[in-house]
Amino acid sequence: MTDLAKIFKALSDENRLAIFQVIRERCGPGCQLSDEQVGSYVSEIAQHFDLALSTVSHHLKELRNAGLIHCKKQGQWVYCTPNDAVLEQIEAFVQRAE
16 A cells, blocks of 8 residues: 555645656656657656756656656666556556446
């Protein structure tokens, strides 16, 4: 349950929830971004919000620490993908509650 508490705490911030949704929409289950798509992925996320790039980076760090996303650095670029295993864990939890 500790992991779920950490996950839900990370998603309780409306900006992090919105950022996570952008990542999920951009890169669904099993997503593999090509080198052309990697480019400025973090800055692309930031363009969706009226937030400083440093603030978006902070929220991404919190999402990563909660296990919700994987971040990969390639050169100077960082791109993020959803953690499918955690999404399945959340889904299982919600289904048991129904």
